[in-house]
Amino acid sequence: MSVTSDTATGTGFTAAYAWTAEVDEAPVSVSAAGDLVAVAGAGGTVRVLHAAAGAPVDVFPLSEGLLHAALSPDAQHLVVAGPGGHALWRRADRRVRRALTGERSQAAAWSGTDRVAVAAGRRAVVLRPDGTHVWTTGPGAGAVTGVAWMRGGRWLAVAAYGEVRRHERHPAAPVATYPHTGSRLALALAPTGRWICSGNRDVPLRVWRTRDGDRLALSDAPEKVSRLVFDDTGRWLAADGTPHVTVWDFSGDGPAGSRPRTLLAPAAVTALAWRPGTRAHLASGGDDGTLCLWRAAAGRAGGSLRPAHRYALGAPVVALAWSGPGLLVAATREGRIAALRLPDGTRL
Numbered sequence: 340m341s342v343t344s345d346t347a348t349g350t351g352f353t354a355a356y357a358w359t360a361e362v363d364e365a366p367v368s369v370s371a372a373g374d375l376v377a378v379a380g381a382g383g384t385v386r387v388l389h390a391a392a393g394a395p396v397d398v399f400p401l402s403e404g405l406l407h408a409a410l411s412p413d414a415q416h417l418v419v420a421g422p423g424g425h426a427l428w429r430r431a432d433r434r435v436r437r438a439l440t441g442e443r444s445q446a447a448a449w450s451g452t453d454r455v456a457v458a459a460g461r462r463a464v465v466l467r468p469d470g471t472h473v474w475t476t477g478p479g480a481g482a483v484t485g486v487a488w489m490r491g492g493r494w495l496a497v498a499a500y501g502e503v504r505r506h507e508r509h510p511a512a513p514v515a516t517y518p519h520t521g522s523r524l525a526l527a528l529a530p531t532g533r534w535i536c537s538g539n540r541d542v543p544l545r546v547w548r549t550r551d552g553d554r555l556a557l558s559d560a561p562e563k564v565s566r567l568v569f570d571d572t573g574r575w576l577a578a579d580g581t582p583h584v585t586v587w588d589f590s591g592d593g594p595a596g597s598r599p600r601t602l603l604a605p606a607a608v609t610a611l612a613w614r615p616g617t618r619a620h621l622a623s624g625g626d627d628g629t630l631c632l633w634r635a636a637a638g639r640a641g642g643s644l645r646p647a648h649r650y651a652l653g654a655p656v657v658a659l660a661w662s663g664p665g666l667l668v669a670a671t672r673e674g675r676i677a678a679l680r681l682p683d684g685t686r687l
Contacts, residue, residue: 355679355680356677356678356679356680357391357392357393357666357678357679357680358392358393358677358678359393359675359676359677359678360388360393360675360676361674361675361676362378362380362384362386362674362675362676363674364380364381364382364384364674365380365381365382365657365672365673365674366378366379366380366381366657366658366670366671366672366674366676367379367380367381367405367406367407367657367658368405368406368407368408368658369408369658369659369660369668369669369670369676370408370409370410370417370660371390371410371660371661371662371666371668372410372411372412372413372414372662373390373410373412373413373414374389374390374391374414375387375388375389375390375396375410375414375417375430376388376389376390376393376660376662376668376676376678377408377409377410377417377419378408378670378676379405379406379407379408379419380405381404381405382404382405383400383401383402383403383404383405383421384398384399384400384405385397385398385399385400385401385405385408385417385419385426385428386398387417387428388676390662390666390668390678393676393678396430397428397433399426399428399433399435401419401421401423401424401425401426401437401439402423402439403421403422403423403424403439404421404422404423405419405420405421406420406421406422406444406445407419407420407421407444407445407446407447408420409447409448409449409455410449411449411452411455411468412449412451412452413452414430415429415430415431415452415468416428416429416430416452416455416468417430418447418449418455418457419447420444420445420446420447420457420458421444421445422443422444422445423439423440423441423442423443423444424437424438424439424440424441424442424444424459425437425438425444425447425457425459426438427455427466427468427469427470429468429469436469436470438470440459440460442459442460443458443460443482444457444458444459444460445458445482445483445484446458446483446484446485446486447486448486448487448488449488450488450491450492450495451491451492452468453467453468454466454467454473454492455468456486456488456495456497457486458482458483458484458485458486459475459483460478460482460483461478461479461480461481461482461483461499462475462476462477462478462479462483463475463476463483463486463495463497463506464476465495473509474508474509474511475511476495476497476504476506476511476513477511477512477513479497479499479500479501479502479504480499480500480501480502481499481500481501481522482499482500483497483498483499484498484499484500484522484523484524484525484526485497485498485524485525485526485537486498486526487526487527487528488528489528489530489531489532490530490531490532492508493507493508493532494506494507494508494514494532496526496528496535497513498524498525498526498537499524500521500522500524501518501519501520501521501522502516502517502518502519503516503517503519503524503526503535503537503547504516504517505517505535505549515549515552517535517537517545517547517552517554519537519539519542519545520541520542521539521540521541521542522539522540522541523539523540523565524537524538524539525537525538525539525564525565525566525567526567527567527568527569527576528569529569529573529576529589530569530571530572530573531573532549533548533549533550533573533589534546534547534548534549534573534576534589534593535547535549536567536569536576536578537564537567538561538562538563538564538565538567538578538580539563539564539565540563540565542562543557543560543561543562543564543580544557544560544561544562544564544567544578544580546593546594546595548593555593555594555595556595556596557587557594557595558596558597558598559585559598559599561578561579561580561581561585562580562581563580564578564579564580565579565580566578566579566580566608566610566611568611568612568613569589569613570613570617570619570621571613571615571616571617572617572619573589574588574589574590574619575587575588575589575613575619575635575636576589576594577602577611577613577621577635579608579611581601582604582607583601583602583603583604583608584601584602584604584608584611584621584623584633585599585600585601585602586599586600586601586602586619586621586635586636587599588600588636588640597640597641598640598641599640599641600635600636600637600638600639600640600641600642600643600644601642601643601644602621602623602631602633602635602643602644602646603643603644603645603646604623604625604629604631604646605625605627605629605631605646605649606625606626606627606629607625607626607627608623608624608625609624609625609626609655609656609657610622610623610624610656610657610658610659610669611623611624611659612659612660612661612667613661614661614664614667614687615661615663615664616664618634618636618687619634619635619636620632620633620634620635620687621633621635622659622661622667623659624652624655624656624657624658624659624669625655625656626655626656627655628651628652628653628654628655628656628671629649629650629651629652629656630649630650630651630652630656630659630667630669630679631646631648631649631650632646632647632648632649632681632687633646633647634647634687647687648687650679652669652671652675652677653671653673653675654671654672654673654675655671655672656669656670656671656672657670657671657672658670662678664683665680665681665683666678666679666680666681667679667681
């Protein structure tokens, strides 16, 4: 892996690359937390890098390949998941605990720094950072494709074929089930736990209010949704699934009866990531190699927005992650990892 620095010229301003790196396999997932960035490659190589300069911290393999990576919020632990199982990495001594169970694992999510939920076939397993088992959900109708915690870890949402389930801390059986036709569910949970959202290739975006299980009727809801992301405040939800991106306002009683903002992306969207903070700044990557930055809450509901800034990365963007509000890490299909330094939130 080689690391260099340069500048990137986009519309509106020139952003300095903090660093760029070339890896020898296609990245599939990028995670950032604290002073670290983790890159998971399709072939099974995990690279842990310093966020500030891209210098390598550690490299290790997961022999069955990789689908997902997630650093703990304190950057002391990393979970990676793949077709044959998962692994946990500890920063203090670089120890890797592999659990190659043969069960497909394609999602993981941390609850604070002391628990992580990992997809394991038709179940989700909750672990301590050292790999100690805490509890396991009961099996669903199909493979788990998404997991998400309510802020504070009070409960866990699990997406699988035909349903989203809500689990309290330890019982294997869900406390609530939200049926959803089709497979490959995208899952988003509002940080407050008030809303659960899902989407897939078969039906439009679905939204449920968790307190009573009611499903909201949305006008202009996109279909073929594969990416759903709430911002830090839980007010704004970004969804792909149309030729562009829709952004929904969940303030008040939620988006029922309202129309979303439409972000006019220049090409099919392949990655989404909200900037940390409260200003509703969104980054998107496209299959044409374009990286866009958006003021996603600008204008009015039902209106259309164009990118505030855009950059050409030269190859399809496969993953995005913010390392704090000032550094955006992008990975392209050809193996380029680029960390861009961006203006502060008041000047985007």
